[in-house]
Amino acid sequence: xxxxxxxNPTRILFGAGMADQLGxxxxxxxxxxxxxxxxxxxxxxxxxYDRVISxxxxxxxxxxxxxxxxxxxxxxxxRKGIDLCREEGVDLxxxxxxxxxxxxxxxxxxxxxxxxxxxxxLIRKAQIQGALPLGxxxxxSATGSEMNGNSVITNWEENLKKAFGxxxxxxxxxxxxxxxxxxxxxDQTVNGIVDMMSHVFEQYFSSTPDTPLQERLCESILQTxxxxxxxxxxxxxxxAARANxxxxxxxxLNGGMISVGMQNDWATHxxxxxxxxxxxxxxxxxxxxxxxxWMKYVYRERIDRFVQFAVRVWQVDPNGKxxxxxxxxxxxxxxxxxxxxxxxxxxxxxxxxxxxxxRMATETVRFGTVGSFKPLNEQDVKAILQMSL
Amino acid sequence: xxxxxxxNPTRILFGAGMADQLGxxxxxxxxxxxxxxxxxxxxxxxxxYDRVISxxxxxxxxxxxxxxxxxxxxxxxxRKGIDLCREEGVDLxxxxxxxxxxxxxxxxxxxxxxxxxxxxxLIRKAQIQGALPLGxxxxxSATGSEMNGNSVITNWEENLKKAFGxxxxxxxxxxxxxxxxxxxxxDQTVNGIVDMMSHVFEQYFSSTPDTPLQERLCESILQTxxxxxxxxxxxxxxxAARANxxxxxxxxLNGGMISVGMQNDWATHxxxxxxxxxxxxxxxxxxxxxxxxWMKYVYRERIDRFVQFAVRVWQVDPNGKxxxxxxxxxxxxxxxxxxxxxxxxxxxxxxxxxxxxxRMATETVRFGTVGSFKPLNEQDVKAILQMSL
Numbered sequence: 001x002x003x004x005x006x007x008n009p010t011r012i013l014f015g016a017g018m019a020d021q022l023g024x025x026x027x028x029x030x031x032x033x034x035x036x037x038x039x040x041x042x043x044x045x046x047x048x049y050d051r052v053i054s055x056x057x058x059x060x061x062x063x064x065x066x067x068x069x070x071x072x073x074x075x076x077x078x079r080k081g082i083d084l085c086r087e088e089g090v091d092l093x094x095x096x097x098x099x100x101x102x103x104x105x106x107x108x109x110x111x112x113x114x115x116x117x118x119x120x121x122l123i124r125k126a127q128i129q130g131a132l133p134l135g136x137x138x139x140x141s142a143t144g145s146e147m148n149g150n151s152v153i154t155n156w157e158e159n160l161k162k163a164f165g166x167x168x169x170x171x172x173x174x175x176x177x178x179x180x181x182x183x184x185x186x187d188q189t190v191n192g193i194v195d196m197m198s199h200v201f202e203q204y205f206s207s208t209p210d211t212p213l214q215e216r217l218c219e220s221i222l223q224t225x226x227x228x229x230x231x232x233x234x235x236x237x238x239x240a241a242r243a244n245x246x247x248x249x250x251x252x253l254n255g256g257m258i259s260v261g262m263q264n265d266w267a268t269h270x271x272x273x274x275x276x277x278x279x280x281x282x283x284x285x286x287x288x289x290x291x292x293x294w295m296k297y298v299y300r301e302r303i304d305r306f307v308q309f310a311v312r313v314w315q316v317d318p319n320g321k322x323x324x325x326x327x328x329x330x331x332x333x334x335x336x337x338x339x340x341x342x343x344x345x346x347x348x349x350x351x352x353x354x355x356x357x358x359r360m361a362t363e364t365v366r367f368g369t370v371g372s373f374k375p376l377n378e379q380d381v382k383a384i385l386q387m388s389l
Numbered sequence: 390x391x392x393x394x395x396x397n398p399t400r401i402l403f404g405a406g407m408a409d410q411l412g413x414x415x416x417x418x419x420x421x422x423x424x425x426x427x428x429x430x431x432x433x434x435x436x437x438y439d440r441v442i443s444x445x446x447x448x449x450x451x452x453x454x455x456x457x458x459x460x461x462x463x464x465x466x467x468r469k470g471i472d473l474c475r476e477e478g479v480d481l482x483x484x485x486x487x488x489x490x491x492x493x494x495x496x497x498x499x500x501x502x503x504x505x506x507x508x509x510x511l512i513r514k515a516q517i518q519g520a521l522p523l524g525x526x527x528x529x530s531a532t533g534s535e536m537n538g539n540s541v542i543t544n545w546e547e548n549l550k551k552a553f554g555x556x557x558x559x560x561x562x563x564x565x566x567x568x569x570x571x572x573x574x575x576d577q578t579v580n581g582i583v584d585m586m587s588h589v590f591e592q593y594f595s596s597t598p599d600t601p602l603q604e605r606l607c608e609s610i611l612q613t614x615x616x617x618x619x620x621x622x623x624x625x626x627x628x629a630a631r632a633n634x635x636x637x638x639x640x641x642l643n644g645g646m647i648s649v650g651m652q653n654d655w656a657t658h659x660x661x662x663x664x665x666x667x668x669x670x671x672x673x674x675x676x677x678x679x680x681x682x683w684m685k686y687v688y689r690e691r692i693d694r695f696v697q698f699a700v701r702v703w704q705v706d707p708n709g710k711x712x713x714x715x716x717x718x719x720x721x722x723x724x725x726x727x728x729x730x731x732x733x734x735x736x737x738x739x740x741x742x743x744x745x746x747x748r749m750a751t752e753t754v755r756f757g758t759v760g761s762f763k764p765l766n767e768q769d770v771k772a773i774l775q776m777s778l
Contacts, residue, residue, distance in 0.1 A: 001636070003407065008398075015392020210628075212613045213640065220605030240598075243390045
């Protein structure tokens with residue numbers, strides 16, 4: 001286990017009907033002017049918008065709106081939010097939506113007290129020193145953004161998709177109501193499942209020795225997502241399944257609690273960012289395609305971890321099998337699960353051929369090798385993309 | 390899963406040599422006058438006292454000392470600390486030691502801004518509204534006090550041992566250096582192992598349905614403690630084993646993260662408090678004796694949880710066994726483990742007979758039944774104590 005620092009100050013309010021606690025949260029924080037950040041309008045269709053507005057009005061808050069946050073949130077939208085906050089004297093940012101909405105709201109939050117352009121934080125030109133307080137009401141189980149300080153923002157002018165992480169960007173509170181995810185369509189439910197499993201993979205496949213607790217915490221989340229994912233897809237209003245998935249999504253990436261002291265990998269995310277930067281496919285679709293192939297490419301680096309993964313997470317029977325066979329059975333079980341729940345398994349499924357393959361590989365390693373489990377150079381990335389065609 | 394609120398703002402600094410980060414923590418907090426709280430002097434023997442003092446001096450902090458905190462910390466000592474803070478204008482309380490020292494420091498922290506007597510918080514006569522900031526340097530893996538807002542304080546004048554929990558009492562930072570536990574004697578290492586396992590038991594044996602993630606998180610801690618406990622006892626300076634145990638102790642009771650949305654039990658702790666209130670035995674010794682007997686008394690309430698416990702935590706082979714047999718094998722494995730690491734298994738081992746048995750049972754249920762997995766009345770408690778003789 002490596003040395004580490006860990007802190008996660010976010011207050012979680014979890015359960016059916018918790019959205020009705022919003023007014024109380026705003027009141028007890030003493031906030032007066034709220035920037036309401038949301039996406040394309042699904043929160044209006046589901047009646048959540050009206051509930052939020054009425055909660056805010058009841059506590060006398062002034063409401064400023066930033067609607068229309070994109071699925072891959074854009075820095076232009078973030079800049080608009082920052083301007084609004086400054087003009088209207090906003091003292092609380094409230095994100096109502098999924099990971100993209102939350103990520104955009106975080107970028108607004110850290111951008112307001114900064115004199116330069118918020119994009120500076122994404123390209124590491126400046127360091128985040130503070131933020132407006134942020135609250136969230138989550139409508140999609142996936143990214144874990146509700147309990148971490150991470151944000152991914154896209155800059156289409158420069159064709160760049162970049163991330164930042166900061167202790168200042170953790171939400172002050174996050175309201176997690178599993179019933180708000182009942183109406184999430186099947187494909188987005190699938191994306192959420194793939195997303196949270198991928199977050200765990202990036203932490204679990206690590207070369208750091210002596211981390212038995214962390215490995216088991218990761219396996220706990222994977223097993224629970226795997227079991228409950230299929231139930232939620234068959235029964236979208238099954239409370240227990242939706243609640244279990246929601247909690248898994250949050251714990252999968254809540255500031256690194258499940259992988260403290262472990263070196264993370266994140267190579268597959270970096271490759272996927274280049275795929276979706278060119279083809280604008282859903283992040284999770286790219287991850288579902290790439291991860292089993294990444295696994296096949298790297299498993300020999302530390303076959304014991306892949307054997308453990310196969311046996312503990314997928315209940316592969318190790319009897320009479322070589323380590324190689326066990327490890328490969330676990331990888332195949334991962335691919336088969338993604339396929340079974342309806343995620344794509346090949347780039348061809350998304351209409352992607354080898355035309356841009358070299359460009360994606362080159363961009364992925366622009367700043368050097370990616371990943372730590374097996375550091376990948378351009379040839380490695382190209383090979384994984386080739387396997388994924 | 391029940392609805393829940395969860396927040397844990399404590400910053401953790403974990404790893405070998407982390408005690409040398411203390412000065413930086415104090416400096417960055419802007420604190421000037423520190424109340425140094427510690428116990429019987431073991432921190433002087435191990436050289437930690439000098440390191441702490443030198444760190445504090447380097448950042449120019451004024452140091453006020455509260456030494457001599459008892460293994461079962463007394464409210465009289467807490468009151469002394471509160472007086473010192475007020476007289477000297479203390480703005481940071483720094484606890485260096487194990488759970489008792491941390492618990493005493495928390496009580497001082499919440500007592501300073503309160504006009505009445507701190508004992509009011511323990512008997513629920515007043516509610517905690519604030520606290521002085523608290524930092525900790527942990528020297529013993531056991532209670533989890535380093536990352537929660539709980540404190541247990543004893544009042545010998547009234548023969549009462551009571552607990553409080555408050556979000557205000559979470560440490561601002563806790564330094565967890567596994568090498569500081571190298572010199573912990575075997576019996577205290579055993580007590581720590583029993584203590585953290587017992588904390589998980591109180592959460593894991595729950596009648597709340599649909600909590601698969603939380604159950605697995607609990608099992609993850611139990612399995613890791615079980616494996617590493619014996620290693621740490623055989624090789625007291627094995628870093629990996631000490632680090633794994635330390636992390637398990639912290640996660641076992643860090644504000645309820647592993648059991649969010651689950652009703653907890655805590656009956657065994659309440660029975661044990663009455664045993665140690667009369668006989669002044671180590672808390673963990675009482676728990677090691679009582680827990681397997683509590684399990685035997687209650688397992689039929691929800692045999693599936695005990696079957697799962699036996700199979701997943703103790704690898705009991707379920708083939709050809711009835712649920713009853715599997716459950717009992719798991720309970721016996723627990724008892725055998727405690728015995729193997731050197732914990733007592735009968736009250737007789739501690740020289741306790743049936744003389745005070747009725748009194749202990751009566752005191753345990755003074756405010757009604759205890760526990761939730763199976764609510765225990767006086768007869769139940771008496772039966773469990775009888776089984777433990």
